[in-house]
Every structure is written in structure tokens, then in C-alpha cells.
Amino acid sequence: MTTTATTEQADVVIIGAGAAGLMAAATAGHRGRRVLLLEHANKPGKKILMSGGTRCNFTNLNAGPQHFTSRNPHFCKSALSRYTPWDFLDLVQRHGVAYKEKAAGQLFCATSAKDILKLLLAECDSAGVDLRLNTEVHGIRQHDGFMLDTSAGRVHCDRLVIATGGLSIPRMGAGPFGYQVAEQFGLKVLPTRAGLVPFTLHPEDKEWLAPLSGISCDASVSAGGRTFAEPILITHRGLSGPAMLQASSFWEPGTAVTVNWLPGCTDVENALQQQRTSQPSSTLEQWLRKQLPQRLADAFVTRHDWTGPLQHYTAKRLADVAQMLTQWTFKPAGTEGYRTAEVTLGGVDTDGISSKTFEAKTVPGLHFIGEVLDVTGQLGGFNFQWAWASGQAAGKAV
Numbered sequence: 458m459t460t461t462a463t464t465e466q467a468d469v470v471i472i473g474a475g476a477a478g479l480m481a482a483a484t485a486g487h488r489g490r491r492v493l494l495l496e497h498a499n500k501p502g503k504k505i506l507m508s509g510g511t512r513c514n515f516t517n518l519n520a521g522p523q524h525f526t527s528r529n530p531h532f533c534k535s536a537l538s539r540y541t542p543w544d545f546l547d548l549v550q551r552h553g554v555a556y557k558e559k560a561a562g563q564l565f566c567a568t569s570a571k572d573i574l575k576l577l578l579a580e581c582d583s584a585g586v587d588l589r590l591n592t593e594v595h596g597i598r599q600h601d602g603f604m605l606d607t608s609a610g611r612v613h614c615d616r617l618v619i620a621t622g623g624l625s626i627p628r629m630g631a632g633p634f635g636y637q638v639a640e641q642f643g644l645k646v647l648p649t650r651a652g653l654v655p656f657t658l659h660p661e662d663k664e665w666l667a668p669l670s671g672i673s674c675d676a677s678v679s680a681g682g683r684t685f686a687e688p689i690l691i692t693h694r695g696l697s698g699p700a701m702l703q704a705s706s707f708w709e710p711g712t713a714v715t716v717n718w719l720p721g722c723t724d725v726e727n728a729l730q731q732q733r734t735s736q737p738s739s740t741l742e743q744w745l746r747k748q749l750p751q752r753l754a755d756a757f758v759t760r761h762d763w764t765g766p767l768q769h770y771t772a773k774r775l776a777d778v779a780q781m782l783t784q785w786t787f788k789p790a791g792t793e794g795y796r797t798a799e800v801t802l803g804g805v806d807t808d809g810i811s812s813k814t815f816e817a818k819t820v821p822g823l824h825f826i827g828e829v830l831d832v833t834g835q836l837g838g839f840n841f842q843w844a845w846a847s848g849q850a851a852g853k854a855v
């Protein structure tokens with residue numbers, strides 16, 4: 458194929474105007490590169506707008522490699538150390554965006570996630586980035602760089618950046634495009650699955666939990682060797698809330714999840730024995746209602762027939778009660794899947810990508826950034842920090 462007069466020329470084409478793509482575009486544009494940012498949706502940054510309950514948890518001041526899952530846990534280190542949460546915070550402050558710290562290190566917009574998108578679009582604008590919405594890429598070929606067939610015509614570029622994200626929330630424009638490009642160019646794509654996603658339940662667990670829908674409490678949830686002490690939420694379909702979402706990213710289908718419903722009590726068995734000694738005629742129900750939301754406490758009591766005064770409980774029975782409350786296990790039926798997942802685990806194998814430039818080792822000029830890569834952050838602003846850091850690194854390299 459030859460480059461004709463009808464072929465548009467750009468130094469850099471970035472596909473996907475989400476968090477990573479916008480950051481990469483602004484960075485490359487500020488370096489004087491002619492950047493074309495192609496987005497198939499009708500608006501850029503839709504996930505930014507819906508993130509953090511529309512307040513966008515845009516970074517986490519404690520972000521480090523330990524907050525990311527990848528087959529190569531070292532891959533994320535370089536970019537994260539070169540563009541830190543403080544760098545993004547500096548940008549936020551320069552744009553006068555009001556923010557607040559919720560849980561430790563988690564920074565949210567004080568007003569609206571729109572402020573973060575506005576900031577990124579302003580950066581792209583001042584960097585001369587040409588953002589094209591409603592643009593589909595039909596085909597990509599290597600041709601002294603890359604030749605793209607798009608719904609808006611043919612484009613040639615020296616550098617191509619894939620920033621199309623993962624598979625979560627298809628109605629927001631998510632799709633497998635980035636993985637298909639990787640495979641087209643001979644790069645490996647690791648199996649994907651939904652992460653940071655609510656669990657669904659088998660009928661026997663749903664039967665007693667679904668009527669408790671809406672109840673939220675602190676718990677400590679373990680799956681795949683990881684434990685998260687955060688709130689959980691019982692829904693009419695299953696179990697959600699931060700601790701369950703976190704655990705879902707480490708859960709393997711078919712395995713069990715363990716819940717400690719009383720994470721604030723270090724020795725529940727001992728606490729129950731003391732209660733039996735000090736108030737022998739009190740009931741388990743009375744004690745449990747002080748520890749858990751009342752409806753949840755009552756559901757445990759009914760389900761396990763924990764009736765009668767504590768003085769009638771043997772030490773063994775109290776130990777069983779303690780075990781049930783601190784090591785309750787269930788096997789999820791599955792998860793809600795990509796429909797509601799915040800992230801996609803797996804993706805483009807980082808073995809084939811430079812951790813410095815995000816360029817494919819075997820395809821000069823082709824870069825992958827953000828969630829399309831096999832790098833997934835925990836809940837708490839880490840995924841955006843990865844988008845900013847990888848976007849910055851690629852933006853400086855292209």
C-alpha cells in the first residue's frame with residue numbers, strides 16, 4: 458500500500474480516549490508531537506465520569522507495586538516510580554481541582570469526576586492534541602510506521618499507542634479491540650476475567666442472605682491467600698462492598714471465600730466465654746446484636762438456632778459459634794462479570810512490552826498502556842494511578 462494524498466499524517470495515533478490515552482496524548486503533545494487521539498464512543502473518559510461514585514478516586518498516595526496484580530509483579534515498578542501520585546496531585550492542584558482524602562491515601566474529587574476529565578481535556582487542548590470521537594478503527598497495517606483504516610479515512614503514523622482499556626462495562630465502550638491488535642502483531646494475551654466485582658451466591662446462601670439486602674458492615678474477607686478488612690454490602694444478588702470487590706480479584710472460580718464478621722474482636726471465643734461468666738442468663742442474640750447490624754445478628758441466631766441463655770452453652774459450642782462468626786466460608790456461584798466489574802484482570806502479557814517505554818519488544822513503534830495490559834490495581838485509586846503512570850511513560854517515549 459502507498460501513502461496517498463488522502464492519507465492523513467500524524468506522528469502519534471492513540472486509540473482510546475480514556476484515562477491512559479488522554480494522559481499519553483497530552484504528554485506527547487506537550488513534547489511537540491502531532492497527536493491524533495481516536496475514540497469510538499461519543500464522549501471521552503466515560504469511566505472517569507462514573508468512577509468513585511462520580512467523585513473519581515483519582516489516585517492513592519500510598520500507591521506502590523504491592524497494590525498491583527500481574528504475572529510479572531516487577532513490570533509496573535518503573536513507570537510507577539517515574540510518575541508518582543504526587544505528580545498527578547501536582548497537576549490536580551495546578552488546575553485548581555478541589556479534592557479530599559477519604560480513606561488513608563485515597564484522593565477523591567471534592568465536587569465531581571468531571572473536574573478530572575476537564576483537566577485532562579484542557580491538557581490535551583493546550584498540547585494541540587486532535588481528539589476525534591465516534592471514530593472506529595477498521596484495520597491496522599505496518600507500513601513504514603502504521604497505516605490505519607478508520608471510519609473517518611486513512612491515517613498514517615510513526616507511533617501507535619493502544620489505550621483501549623479492558624472488558625469491564627461494555628455499555629461504556631469497553632471491548633476486546635486492544636487484545637485483538639496485540640494478537641494481530643504476535644503478542645501474547647493472557648486470559649482475562651472480571652475483577653473488583655460483586656460475588657453471586659448459590660441458592661443455599663442466597664436464601665438467608667438475600668432478605669438482608671442493603672445491610673453493610675465491617676468484615677474481613679479472605680480469598681486466594683489475601684485478606685481485606687473493609688466494609689461489605691449484602692445485595693439481593695450476592696455480596697459486594699469494598700472487601701468483597703477486593704477479594705474477587707484474587708478469587709479463583711470453584712474456591713471458597715472466608716468471612717470474619719467480627720474483625721474488631723480479636724478473640725471471639727474468649728469474649729463469648731467471658732460473657733457467659735459475667736452474664737450467664739444473657740443470650741447470644743443479645744450479645745450479637747451489639748456486634749452486628751440487628752437483622753444480620755438475628756439471621757445468624759435463627760439459622761443456627763443459637764437460642765437460650767449462654768449458661769447452657771458448652772465450651773465446645775461457644776468455640777463453634779466463634780468459628781462460624783470468624784471463619785464463615787462460602788463458595789461463590791460466580792461474579793457479576795464484566796457487566797459491573799471495575800477492572801479486567803489479565804490482558805496483554807507484559808513480557809512482550811518494555812516497562813520503560815511500553816513499546817512492544819517485537820513491534821517497533823507499537824505501544825500498549827493502561828488497563829489493556831496485564832496489570833490490575835486494587836480498589837482505592839490504584840488503577841487510575843496506573844493509567845496516569847503508563848500513559849506518561851508512553852507519552853514521553855513516542
Ligand code: FDA
Nearest residue numbers: 473475476477497508509514622630634827828838840841
Ligand atoms: P479506559 O477504559 O478508561 O479507556 C479506554 C477507552 O478506549 C474508552 O474511552 C473506550 O471507549 C475506548 N475504546 C475501546 N475500544 C475502542 C476502539 N476499538 N476504538 C476506539 N476507542 C476504543 N479506578 C480508580 O483508580 N479509581 C476509581 O475511583 C475507579 N472507579 C471505577 C468505577 C467503575 C464503575 C469502573 C468501571 C472502573 C473504575 N475504576 C477506578 C477503574 C478505572 O476506571 C480504569 O482502570 C481506568 O479507566 C483504565 O484506564 P484506561 O485508559 O486503560 O481504559
